[in-house]
Amino acid sequence: EDQVTQSPEALRLQEGESSSLNCSYTVSGLRGLFWYRQDPGKGPEFLFTLYSAGEEKEKERLKATLTKKESFLHITAPKPEDSATYLCAVSSNDYKLSFGAGTTVTVRA
Amino acid sequence: GAGVSQSPSNKVTEKGKDVELRCDPISGHTALYWYRQSLGQGLEFLIYFQGNSAPDKSGLPSDRFSAERTGGSVSTLTIQRTQQEDSAVYLCASSPFPRVSREQYFGPGTRLTVT
Numbered sequence: 649e650d651q652v653t654q655s656p657e658a659l660r661l662q663e664g665e666s667s668s669l670n671c672s673y674t675v676s677g678l679r680g681l682f683w684y685r686q687d688p689g690k691g692p693e694f695l696f697t698l699y700s701a702g703e704e705k706e707k708e709r710l711k712a713t714l715t716k717k718e719s720f721l722h723i724t725a726p727k728p729e730d731s732a733t734y735l736c737a738v739s740s741n742d743y744k745l746s747f748g749a750g751t752t753v754t755v756r757a
Numbered sequence: 758g759a760g761v762s763q764s765p766s767n768k769v770t771e772k773g774k775d776v777e778l779r780c781d782p783i784s785g786h787t788a789l790y791w792y793r794q795s796l797g798q799g800l801e802f803l804i805y806f807q808g809n810s811a812p813d814k815s816g817l818p819s820d821r822f823s824a825e826r827t828g829g830s831v832s833t834l835t836i837q838r839t840q841q842e843d844s845a846v847y848l849c850a851s852s853p854f855p856r857v858s859r860e861q862y863f864g865p866g867t868r869l870t871v872t
Binding site: 652689690691692693694697735737742743744745746747748749750 | 761788790792797798799800801802805807813815816848850855856859860861862863864865866
C-alpha cells in the first residue's frame with residue numbers, strides 16, 4: 649500500500665524567509681509524485697508532477713525536487729499569498745493517488 | 758471557463774438518513790474522481806470513472822457508499838444510512854486525461870456533517 653508522510657504539519661514563516669517542506673513516501677513502483685496547493689474552503693490546485701529521482705520543477709517561488717525516498721517543496725522568499733496547505737501525493741498506477749495529510753504554511757507580512 | 762462544481766456546498770443530516778452529493782465535471786473531461794477529506798487527514802480515494810469503462814470502486818469504505826455517472830458527465834455519490842464517521846469534505850475532480858500523471862481539476866467540495 650502506498651504511504652505518504654508530510655512534515656512539518658504546520659510552518660509559520662516571516663515574509664521573505666525561505667524554507668522547505670518534506671514529503672516522504674513508500675510506493676511499489678512510482679508512476680508520479682504530485683504537489684497540490686489547497687486554500688481554505690477550496691479544492692486542491694495542481695502544482696507539479698515529478699516522475700524520477702533527480703527531477704526538479706519550478707513555478708514562481710516554488711521549487712519541487714525528488715529523490716528515491718522523498719520530495720521537497722522549497723519556498724523561496726515567500727509572500728503572504730503563498731499561505732496555504734500544500735499536499736503531496738504519489739501514484740503507483742495510472743489513476744489512483746495517495747495523499748499525505750499536508751503542511752499548512754502561514755506567511756506573515 | 759467553468760470549473761468543476763459540486764452541490765450542495767454544505768449538508769447537515771441526521772444519523773441514519775441517506776444523502777446524495779452531486780458533481781458536475783468540466784465539459785469534455787472523461788475522467789472523474791471522488792475523494793474524501795477528513796479533518797487532519799489526507800485525501801482518501803473513493804472511486805474513479807473513465808469514459809464508458811467500469812469504474813474502480815476499490816476505495817469505497819463500505820457498501821453504504823455508491824456512485825454513478827450518467828451520460829459520461831454528472832456524477833452522484835450516495836451514502837445510505839449515514840454514520841457520524843461519514844462526516845468529512847467530499848471532493849470531486851475531473852481530468853481530460855485518463856492517466857493521473859496529468860493534473861486533476863478539483864471542485865470546492867461538499868462538507869457533510871452527520872449529527
